[in-house]
Amino acid sequence: MNDASMSAEMTANLSKSLDFDQAAKPKVVAKDVNVFYGEKQALFDVSIDIVEKSVTAFIGPSGCGKSTFLRCINRMNDTIEGCVVKGGISLDGDDIYAPSLDVVELRARVGMVFQKPNPFPKSIYENVSYGPRIHGLARGKTELDEIVESSLKRAGLWEEVKDRLNEPGTGLSGGQQQRLCIARAIAVSPEVILMDEPCSALDPIATARIEELIDELRANFTIIIVTHSMQQAARVSQRTAFFHLGILVELGATEQIFTNPSDKRTQDYITGRFG
């Protein structure tokens, strides 16, 4: 297959998947995103629509650029020296790379959960109240208490920690720490939550708990999850994007990607031929 026909096929796939979701409103729209780490190009012309209040999974082999793309959406790549992002990404129609945009505000709208649970070495309460405090979301202690309580409840952690809110968050188990990090992200009331392999450091039971939680959160948030586990993508997501070597190969409804992929590379990957 030559390059031209390949890209033609890709475009066809893309437009097909867009047709599929025409009813849903796109929350994040990326157009021709190219990312460079110094001389090395990590992403090539990625264009994608993320549907509101649904879970989109990014899958692909290691080093395929899925995490890099995820980190473009809240501009965490800004913190990496030598990283250049070209192209446009918009959130509700606002260009997030526009000079007038405030990164701090963007990150309050687009929360993030990392691969390894990273609670601050502070109490559980302070971990959750950190975001609301710096953004001034609460007027007074009672309001802050309410935000902390509701965030922990939505993260499914409240029952386990309500009696020890003043103990350090680092003392929790790995799965609890990750739910604490989710609660911490929710507390700022973001519109989008980015999850970068949130279960890769957890055991199967804790993973199941987080997956359930992701399914519940879908009602209120737009969730994008990067995962290495194809089963996880199949379980939690409505739409799946397959990345390979910095190219967005295929995007579509999760069911279609896993049962009837249109690209040969996707097929090879999900059947375990590589990656």
Place this chain on the structure above:
Amino acid sequence: MAGYAFLLIALMTTAAYLLGRGRGARIWAGGDGSKVHSLPGYHGAFVAAWVGIPAFILGLFWLFLQGPIIDQFLIASLPTSMTDGATASQINLLVSEIKNVAAGQVFKEPTPDIVAAAERYELWGQIARWAMIVVALAVMVVALSFARSRLAPRFRARNAFEHVLSGLMIFCSVVAIATTIGIVSSLVFEAWRFFTMVPVTEFLFGLRWEPQIALRDDQVAGLGAFGAIPVFTGTILIAFLAMLVATPIGIFTAIYLVEYSSDRARKIIKPIMEILAGVPTVVYGFFAVLTVAPAIREFGGLIGIAVSPNSAIAAGGVMGIMIIPFISSLSDDALNAVPRSMRDGSLALGATPSETMIKVLLPAALPGIVGGVLLGVSRAIGETMIVVMAAGLIASLTLNPLDSVTTVTVQIVTLLIGDTEFDSPKTLAAFALGLVLFLVTLCLNVIALRIVRKYREQYD
């Protein structure tokens, strides 16, 4: 002569290595490969260790013991008329006169007895040196034949050499420990002698420090007072001023380097900080005494405040500059040790870099930074050269940074310079001060290292 002896030992050791390796190579070639335990080089090293190490140790002991033993013989051989009724120090004087004559340094016409003794001394020295070479050679030959006889295909030269190496490392660490014990015990011993002359309570709580007492009857000097409080307050004042300069500048530099600076700025600033750390303290001393102190004095004059020429603030300020790189590099390490995920977590929640720094990174790195500051304090207290040059000598009890104060280290230096006699409280006071200094810096270092270590455990 001793040099030749050690050269001989070195040559013999090399020869032993070559012999052992040659033997090993023959064993290696003769055996059927799998049956031979060690490579030829290990056989060589094994033989060399046997030949070199005992002979070297013997040589060292010989050198240490030779002098005192010959001295004893010398004293015993002197005519009784010269040694009868003489005190130990008179005999010492006599012995050193004999040695001087033997070495050809004649200060006054020696008596025939002394000339004879000097000749004997010379002769015994010769005998001792030759004897050493002969004995060392004998030991090496015996060791060589013993070690060579051990070599065999199944001989575990590799493991045996491992023992030699670990022994060598234990020896090296023992040297450091033994030196520390020696220093501490000499401090304690001399300080104890001081405290038999001056009560501990007077030393620790007395408010007057005038140690320049007369050493000889014809000297004009004060009666002496050994209350160290003014010296301690002076030290604390200068150290405090130094930390006042060093702590904020050092920590802010570290924060800037870790969190805000571009790669290019870091590449320029870091080496400059290293230069600052490498400036000899005596140069800081010049800077304090020739530049900073006059400048502060002039400025004080302009606004109508009297500043002493050796003001504490000049010495303390320059000392602070000296400590900046120390604190900034330790804080830098502490901040870098905070996992990147902490910073990412905070930034991803929409915190600005400075919010992240104040609320997440600094609290997480605080134990490491506090440890660094405490180590800085112990350096400030123990620092000598800057204060010797820039601080005063008079121990005045004041907390005014514009006055002249003195420090423990300055007093130790001045007490031990010039005519000294090690049985007067004046000189022994230096050891008491040294002991206090040692205890304080030891405590600070222990506390600082404990804090730093406790903090390290958190993330590893």
